[in-house]
Amino acid sequence: MRKSTFTALAFSILVGLPTASLAGSEDIVVEDAWSRASIGINRPGAAYMTLRNTGTEPVTLLGLETPLAMMPDIHETKTDANGVSSMAPAGEIIIPPGESVSLEPGGMHAMLMRLQTKMVEGETFPLTMNFADGGKLTVNVPILGIAARGPEG
Amino acid sequence: MSRRTLLTYGAAIASMLALALFIGWWQVDGTGAPEPVAQRPLPLTQMEFQMTDQGGETVGPASLLGNPSMVFFGFTYCPDVCPTTLSDISGWLDDLGDDVADMNVVFITVDPERDTVPAMAEYVSYFHPAIQGWSGTLDETARAAAGFRASYEKVATDGHYTMNHTASVFLFDADGRFASTIDYHEPREFAVPKIRRVLARAEEETS
Incomplete structure (x- = not known):
């Protein structure tokens, strides 16, 4: 069996989707996922990661799902010329072939609105990414301390 | 269409263009331009x-006199900018160690309706111990x-x-x-020297 066929087959078994419906999202690799612990469940949480497209086609990320939060969405922080920061939904995110898109502090983040449980340092939570080709990718995001600055803490 | 009508239309279009250009200039560069928001803060004494x-x-601005101060605005329901700023500041303070022992570091909430005194107390306790959390009424915040x-x-x-706010x-x-x-999110190699300069100025004045 060719390696690519094997990868595609393994992926389709993993997520239970027919290989035919996928075009590109199986080539997405998630690196350095992390998030901060929360105080209670009233405040929204945030998660960060790098999405790397190892394939040859652009891949579009449509949205997120997680049992941790009712409304997960990718938001983008912008700071204007006067130093005023604001946040807005980032919309669809296109990851060009061979490139990476980073969700990092001060840029884009997975905004976890309506937390269902407290985010406890040392635990992880599953975060599923839904791609335009119908593919899904679930990663376990480590929860670091409230004052964490990056994937290393 | 007669030549005269064409001329009339042409003149009308040209004057409309001129008016649009004038309005654009007036709003952007002329007296109609909004006042620039990014001005220097007042001295704490004022x-x-x-x-x-x-x-x-x-507490108030007078509480900060006598030592150098670092002040920033934010709110605790902020998932990205505020924890990042507080973490960045905690990192700068760690770098500066004992040199910043006397510095006032104050986080002022722009969302006092949710950020009550106990909420601020809990939030700042997760960051560098020098960071204070101030909460006031809506009027005092303004x-x-x-x-x-x-x-x-x-x-x-x-x-x-959510709150949009100055993140500097x-x-x-x-x-x-x-x-x-x-x-906001200025790299440590730029931020730490700026703090050192304020600390050095304080040293000069006391010696």
């Missing part, structure tokens, strides 16, 4: 506002922001709200004079 710190003490020339705005989201960190010397601004 500010007037009263708040409560994380320990329940009444007075504080006006003094620092900071701006903030409540923005509705689905059933909740303001540095003042021990006499309350504004020294410099550290922009």
Whole structure:
């Protein structure tokens, strides 16, 4: 069996989707996922990661799902010329072939609105990414301390 | 269409264009331009506002005089900018070690409706121990922001709200004079020297 066929087959078994419906999202690799612990469940949480497209086609990320939060969405922080920061939904995110898109502090983040449980340092939570080709990718995001600055803490 | 009609139309279009250009100029560069928002903060000695710190003490700009200060605005329901700023500042303070023992480091909430004194006390306890959390009434918050020339705005989201706000960190010397601004998420190699300069100025004055 060719390696690519094997990868595609393994992926389709993993997520239970027919290989035919996928075009590109199986080539997405998630690196350095992390998030901060929360105080209670009233405040929204945030998660960060790098999405790397190892394939040859652009891949579009449509949205997120997680049992941790009712409304997960990718938001983008912008700071204007006067130093005023604001946040807005980032919309669809296109990851060009061979490139990476980073969700990092001060840029884009997975905004976890309506937390269902407290985010406890040392635990992880599953975060599923839904791609335009119908593919899904679930990663376990480590929860670091409230004052964490990056994937290393 | 007669030549005369064409001329009339042409003149009308040209004058409309001229008017549009004039309005555009007036709004962008002329007297109709909005006042620039990013002005220098007032000296602390000229500010007037009263708040409560994380320990329940009444505080204000005068509480900061005598030592250099680092002041920034934010809110604890902020998932990205504020924890990042607080973590960045905690990192700078760790780098500076004992040199910043006397520095005032103050986080002022722009969302006092949710950020009560106990909420601020719990939040700041997760970061560097030097960081204070100040909360005031809506009026006092507005007075504080006006003094620092900071701006903030409540923005509705689905059933909740978030706050847009000035994310810069303001540095003042021990006499309350504004020294410099550290922009949001400015790299440590730029931020730490700015803090050192304010600290050095305080040293010179006391020696």
